[in-house]
Amino acid sequence: MKQAMTPEEIKEEKPYLDWSLSEREYDYICDHLLHRLPNYTEIGLFSAMWSEHCSYKKSKPVLRLFPTKGPRVIQGPGEGAGVVDIDDGQAVVFKAESHNHPTTVEPYQGAATGVGGILRDVFSMGARPVAVLDSLHFGELKNNPTMRYKMEETIKGVGDYGNCMGIPNLGGETTFDPCYNGNILLNAMNVGLMNIKDMEHGNASGSGNLVMYVGAKTGRDGIHGATFASADFSKEHETQRSAVQVGDPFMEKLLMEACLDLIIKHREWLVGIQDMGAAGIVSSSAEMATEGKSGMVLNLNDVPQREPNMSAYEIMLSESQERMLLCVKKGYEEDVKRIFEGYNLEAVTIGRITDDGQYILLHDDEIVCDIPVTALTEDVLEEKSEKRKPKHIIEAEKEAAWEPKIEDAGQTLKDLLNQPTIASDTFVTQQYDSQVRTNTIVAPGSDAGVLRVRGTKKAIAMCTDTNGRFVYLDPRVGGQRTVLESATNIVASGALPLAITDCLNYGDPNDPEIYWSLHESCQGIADACEILETPVVSGNVSLYNENDGEAIYPSPMIGMVGLIKDYDHVIPMRMQETGDQVYLLGK
């Protein structure tokens, strides 16, 4: 397959600008990393790997604010998911991830694949996913049938995927605010359990070891997620092409059972395993090789493909769902294949590990990429951002604090209960299987979901909390409050808070006011985490949540997990008996 442009044409025409790689970055790649002009495939890989989504180049300085260590933390941020010790050789494994753009564009599939992606992050660690939580934020429902449709489809997408996988939904939140009119938020969290001895890493090392691919075939789905998300919507109508990623929960169920089987029963065959998430094969393979301080050679003709005539660039960047990448010890190729065959899945060798640190791709007998692995993963230019206190906050500080006037408390209560954000969520939670696998002690509808750890007296509590409006008005206190809200939800269920995960949902960070809010609110989250001794063990950043230049409220989501030593101490939220006394604690 011919490259679409020559290196010289790329230098001249600068197509990478459309893929959100800057001229400064391009020059840096040419002059300092490659000492030559990159070809079309290579520059495509750089633009994906150096995107905010993969590199965190904008948000890294902010993420450094978070405390990430603690006596129970076995694995903090950086792997598929965070791992926290819950005694007896067991650990709870969890992470949250956003899928805001895909859900805004195609709510059902966006939500479904959001759930699917976060499950793979957890089971690739060697943990069995035991609960899903979903944090949903929609625009206004009133007089807005499109938003109602999007809401219904989003909920259906979350439900269908988790239900089909047989992973109970243990909680979440559903809020409505005009700031999400043009940009829905879907954050999915997954919690898994494992025996610490089974923990796996996204690692590829050992010259001569194999790179194997398993799961769904590769199509042209979600290529350049970022460009797709911002592409003019109406143009899409006329074409026969679609980059929508479609979820296949049945495939994922097989993949999950097969991977857990392999990890738990045959870990000596395996060097590492990682799911293919954003930026597909390139990000999973380059990250694994970096982790293992290795090089890698992949033959793209061996990658299972769903569509004919895919270019190297398309194969590498495809975001087709339900795929995993494995590094397998030399000599165990056939054994690994046999495990997957047992689940009607085909595992295919697509490459091998080398020790020269180079990332080499072959396609149709040509070398289409030959660059140092770390150029993709570690040499990313961090970007400085400007901060400026938002005008609306400065203005508000000059005014006297607003005092609510309540004339008719009964009416005010009714008005409050009428708010979709506050009204009953049964409509949502009824569509989710919350009991499958029979460990659910407290289902959605309480402060936190509570799940028994089968075979022990232990239980884990979990919840998600977001408070966009609060954070918008006072990012520092809003960030603190959000963590505190989670902690009170966990404590009220009878559990000790252990650690948190997060999704940082914000607008364009190049806007100094938004960056200031991002920084301040994360400082607030960090403050609260320090005091509550709940380190951040995993998380996700979603920037550029805007529509027509209107940003969403800064909306960090906190997902917290707590431990209950004896589930007989679980406290349900409901009033228990007539005649019981009611107390108000605190100020």
Add this chain to the structure above:
Amino acid sequence: MKIAVVVFPGSNCDVDMYEAFHSVLKADVKYVSYKEKSLDGFDMVALPGGFSYGDYLRAGAIARFSNIILAVQKMADEGKLVLGVCNGFQILTEMGLLPGALKRNDSLQFVCKDADLRVENAKTPFTTEYQEYQEIKIPIAHGEGSYYADEDVLDELEKNNQVVFRYIKNNPNGSLHDIAGICNKRGNVLGMMPHPERAVEAILGGVDGLPLFKSVLKAGVKA
């Protein structure tokens, strides 16, 4: 009494069913793969809930071509106990061991909640530990649970007392005659949408499913 829980690709309440027999009732239960051809040596087989083959065509439609299905048929013919819950019920209708079919819920939505049921027939080997017309609460969790059969089939079911569980108060899915579970004429094959295996421990919300498990274990002792 030896019980088999069949695992199809996409089964996901296999654990629920297994643990109800194993941890709660301390019965002799084993997982059996859908690839097996024989259930010899077992006295009962349970087809669990879930999404066999993703329910991608109709729920249960593809699973019924598995090897194990002939063995299930054989158990039914021999008068041994066959229990299908949720997806298992759908498979039993697809393979023709039970009449009728399960359609998409009238609401077009998946529904997970406690359902109020009445035990309409307490004489089957699955229900002897219930009282006739006892009202019970059992969780449901399905998207395709609306029972449908032609008029004459429904008449036949009613006449032979084959409707074992019926929804009361509120029909959650639009099933005809409020049917939640039916058995075959002989009474040794039961299919039901609600999940009795999810109602066997008080800590998880209720124990109204326990009598069903006690009934089958008692039937096993007598047999």
Add this chain to the structure above:
Amino acid sequence: MTTVRIYVTYKPSVFDPQGAAITDSVNSLGHTEVKQIVVGKFFDVTLDENDLDKVEEDVKDIAESLLVNFNMETYKTEILEEKA
């Protein structure tokens, strides 16, 4: 190669909640001229077979053993295209 389209619908006696829901929402969008909407699915089956008798036999078997549930559904077939 031959491609056959198999149309599957509910039997007329079976209530179709989806059809009813769609008809309602089309009406409430202002299209009151719409009296009924019946929903069905179709399967385009491409077979490596050109003998039409054989094709008919294969398709009948596939439809009746798997694609159609006679308790609630009926079907029709139509040949879409044949090529060597």
Add this chain to the structure above:
Amino acid sequence: MTTVRIYVTYKPSVFDPQGAAITDSVNSLGHTEVKQIVVGKFFDVTLDENDLDKVEEDVKDIAESLLVNFNMETYKTEILEEKA
């Protein structure tokens, strides 16, 4: 009265897990001559309208505003029958 059939399918580049799973199972039933099964849905819309231009306009609006998801699907229409 006029009845129009609206056929809705995934765009060719969109992955269809349902079609893939059904093809697999048809193959494993022994029908190895089957190379591909594509799944689609159809809507038979009956309108109280005989002016075919008007029918076409109505059907286009119904399909595009409600029945078809342009992110992933395309559609075709066909007039099934007209009667007064």
